[in-house]
Amino acid sequence: MLRNREFKHFILWFVLLAAVTVILGFTISPAAGILTVTAAAACGALFVLFTRARYRSIARISSQIDLVLHNADHLYIGEADEGELSILHSEITKMTLRIREQNEALKRDKEHLADSLADIAHQLRTPLTSVNLLLSLLANNPSEEERRAFIRESEELLLRMDWLITSLLKLSRLDAGIVVFQSGEIAVDHLVRAALRPFLIPLELRNIALKLDCPDGIVLQGDEAWLSEAIQNILKNCLESAGEHGRVEIRCTDNPLYTGINIRDSGRGFDPEEIPHLFDRYYRGKNPAAAGYGIGLALSRMIITRQGGSITAQNHPLGGAVFTLRFPK
Template identity: 70%
Template structure:
């Protein structure tokens, strides 16, 4: 307590005043001197006790802050008292609680980042292993037809890796909150044509029947650069499920509350167990032959929901997968 300069200064002043008061009292008479000693002792004792109590409270605050700095899961709740020290105590308690909450969030994000990095490494390792194997076979294959087939397969794997890396970068940008979605009127017919365009050649090669039913003049609000990306991820999933000689149907309806877009394929659909997890990141479904990476649908949901829309997946009553996108007015 005496390490505090202000306390030392007050003690010196108090001792001088007390000595002067006691001296003046004894000069007057003995009773006045004794009374001055009693008052001085009483006041000094009260001051020391009060100061020590304040220092104990400050020490508890210091211990609480130290626990927070060392990640201890402890919270000291101040007594319901009035006064400057109690107010300070309350504010520090609030501050430590906020720091603790932020620390928990950082620990959670750190764990999520570690899991994400492990998933990314696993996702990239699969096509890289295939490329290395194909390169070995290509070096030992004298037949021209086999070499061309290996080269085509390598190109497809490299395209998959490019798509995977691009999607992961987009997911990371969305997770970091650095993407600012624009909101403007988008003609749904134009949106669908933009989304379908990258798949037209692939659909023609697989003989996939594409059907689009969208009334003219239907407009939604959204980002014209990101919404096609969301629909393309659904189309990619449907194209894979439909397979050769399949069918993909896009139907748009409009009402005073929302605009609805349904994407339907005639593939095998989903099992009941996987429907709740379809939009989970890195979930690849129960089909062992599924060639996806569990990123496209997660990215699709983030894009749509952050622009105020909703996306759900079901099994169509007549068979196949059904994706339902709704954009509120």
């Protein structure tokens, strides 16, 4: 308390004023002088007691701020008295709570980032190891047929790595908030057909039947390029689930409330406990043979929700899985 310059100045002026008042009191009469001394002493004592209590409260607030800065778990919540100091205490308490929440969020993000980087490194290392093995086999001068098979498999692995790196870059751009979606009127039929174009040959090679029901005239507002990317990731998941001789159905709907796109496959569907986590980043489910990286669906959800839409996944009553995309009017 005595370290405060304002308090020292007040004490100095109070002593000077009290001395002048006491001298004037004794000049008038001894009784007036004694009364002046008593009043000055009482006022000084009350002021010191009040100021010390106030400074103790400020010291408690300062210690709480110091605890928060040093990541301590304890946080003092002061009594709800009225007054400017109590308001300051309340605001600082809110600030410390907010800082604590942000610190916890940053800690979780840091742990998640470390786990994600480890997972990404593992996912990249697996195809790289396979490519190195294939190159070693090619160096042993295999037959022409084996060499073609090794080259084709290497190309597939490199394409998977390219897709993984490209998807991670897109996720990073979306996380950083540097992507600006262009909003325009999109014909849903054209959007779906554009998303299907890269899969036409795989559909034919794997004998997967495609049923498309997208009437003309259905439109939605959004960024066509990014929405096509989102639908492609969903289609990729459905094609992998449908397997050889499977079936994929795409149905577009329109009503006064929203425009919908339903994508269904004839695969095994989802385990019930996996459905809440399907769109979580890097979630690959319990199937050890899953070929995905847990990125495509997370990227699709981010693209769709950032443009005001929604996406859900569930098991279809007749078998397989169905993804439902809705874009409000």
